[in-house]
Amino acid sequence: MDWKIRIKQLILLISYVTLALGITFFFLVYVLNWTLPGIMVTMVYSGISSYMIFIYIVPSWVILKYHLKGNKRLSLIVVGICGLLVVTSILPAISTPSAIWGAESQFNDLYGEDYRELDTKNMLKEPYSIWRQFAGISIKDSEIEVEEKIEYYDNGDDTFYFDYYTPKDGDGPYPAIINIHGGAWFLGNRGPINNVAFSKYIAAQGYVVFDIQYGLCDIDEAADTADLELVADVLLEMLKNYPELREKVVPQYEKNYMIQDQVANIGKFTQFLANNSEEYEADIDNVFIMGRSAGAHMAGVVGCGYYNSKFSGVFDPNLTVRGVVLYYPPTDIKKMYDAMADGSLGAYPKLAPAFEDFLDDGDMSDEQLEKEYKKYSAAYLIQDDNKVPPIIVVHGNLDRIVPYEEQGLGFYEIAQEEDRDCILVTIPFAGHAFDIINAQSPGWQISTYYIERFLALEVE
Structure with missing residues (x-):
């Protein structure tokens, strides 16, 4: 032929x-x-x-x-x-006007004249540009400095590190962002898998970013409890056989830091930051808590619980938290557990027992566990009678891992009922972790545009 x-x-x-x-x-x-x-x-x-x-x-x-x-x-x-x-x-591209209109309306309602007169000289000029989607966003390494794997806490068994992003030129101190990675509480790490593009971009805007570790739940135990069979076996085998991959994805391998421990470790970082703010040019009177997915769950708990007596002694009182940034956040983990258990999350019914183990060491009564679910859920913390910083939530409306209607929109509605300052930026036709894959996508552009304005408006 x-x-x-x-x-x-x-x-x-x-x-x-x-x-x-x-x-x-x-x-x-x-x-x-x-x-x-x-x-x-x-x-x-x-x-x-x-x-x-x-x-x-x-x-x-x-x-x-x-x-x-x-x-x-x-x-x-x-x-x-x-x-x-x-x-x-x-x-996803042609529906951006609906996302922009909704965000603009909320910003104008919350900030009014301050928003309209904000100096946006170094910010994105428009929420979405099709040209930018193909040409990309220029982030010059010459504008920032990055220092990796800096120790902030050693508990005798594990050492916890952070990566540090700072403007190269200019005079500090700078507003500080504590960036908390995601990964379903048992995966994830600082660095390349935690949206480095955003950390570099926002550092170039005049912020110092601390991309931190906080300890992970035991992936082996979670896999056994969840009975995930083939998927878990393949993943665990890869982690056992490839130590370099293991160090990047599961830095505290075969250790078990429950959600309570993870929040406490983030508290240790707030103490480190308070004690070392001058060295890292951090303005501790202007601190922001940010997270994605499971990291957003942590950021929500830390941000909404920072001034709550339930966490007395956990977070350093010398830091002033000005705002909280939550990407696709689990804000009510009791609802997450219930959705897993009854199968309404579709792919996750087998994960329910493992998820419960993230909070319960096996000794809790049902009543105690219920209290822990609420204590470690931002949706309940914002209902307590204490100071809560302003919050911006970014969530894709096709998210089925952390359901948009229940977790993102539901949290926003509770915040409105409680008269809390909260903005919800809904990214149309976007799923979970929509900004991780492509730092030029409509979702990345829109979320970055409004987050950088939120940060600037809350800095004092």
């Missing part, structure tokens, strides 16, 4: 496979997003969907030109499929 014919057949095969994958993506994102494959695809979808337009158009053109030429019926089907995939791919 002529080699040109072989190449043509290969190109046609690739084109058909591409469209088939596109149809699969469509169903996973818009129909089956409660399943584990759907959840995983939705996490990356909003970050890559705009680029997929070209991936769909080119193979459709190839099929129409070289295989279905003259076959009107099948050609119309291919055109229809291509049109559906293209339209759904641009939804």
Whole structure:
């Protein structure tokens, strides 16, 4: 067979496979997003969907030109499929006005004239730019300094570290951001897997960022309790056989820091920061707590509990927390547990026992466990009669890992009822961890635009 014919057949095969994958993506994102494959695809979808337009158009053109030429019926089907995939791919981008309108309305209501007169010289000029999505955001390493793996606490068994981002030029002290990584409480670390792009960007804006470790729940025990079988076995085997991967992903391997311990360790960092603020040019009168996913759960507890007597002695009183930044946060972990247990989270019913073990060492009564769930849930802490700093929540409305309606929107509604200063930025057609994959996506741009303004407005 002529080699040109072989190449043509290969190109046609690739084109058909591409469209088939596109149809699969469509169903996973818009129909089956409660399943584990759907959840995983939705996490990356909003970050890559705009680029997929070209991936769909080119193979459709190839099929129409070289295989279905003259076959009107099948050609119309291919055109229809291509049109559906293209339209759904641009939804995250073309729906940005709704996210922007909602955020603008809330900022104007909360800050009024201060927001409209804010000096935005060094900030993003607009919430979303399609040019920026393809060209990227310029973050010059010459504008910042990064120091990695600095010790802040040693408990005798483990040493905890942080990475430090600071402006290269200028005079400190600078407002400080304590950045808490995510990872389902038993995975994750400071550094590359905690959105370094944002840490660098915001440091260049005149902040010092402390990207901290805080200890992890025992991944081995969690996997055994959850009975995750093949997935857990593969993950655990990789961690055992690849120590470099283990150090990056599970720095406190085979240790068990429960949620109470994790919050206490973050408290140790607040003490370290208070004692070393001059060395790190940190303005401890302007401190912000930030986190993503499980890290946002921690940030919510720390931020909403900082001035709460329930955490007396845990956090350093010399720090003044000006604001809290929560990306896709679990704000009510009792509801998270209940959703896992009854299967309404779809992919997670087997995780419920492991999740309960993150709080309960096995000695708690049901009543005690209920109290712990509430103590370590921002949705309950904001209802207590104590000072709570202003909060901004960023959440994708297709999130099925930390459900948007229940955790992000639900928290915002409670904050409104309690007359707390809270802003909710809803990212349309975005799943969990939407900003991790692509630092140019609509969600990354919109969230960064409003977060940098929130920070600037709250600095005193």
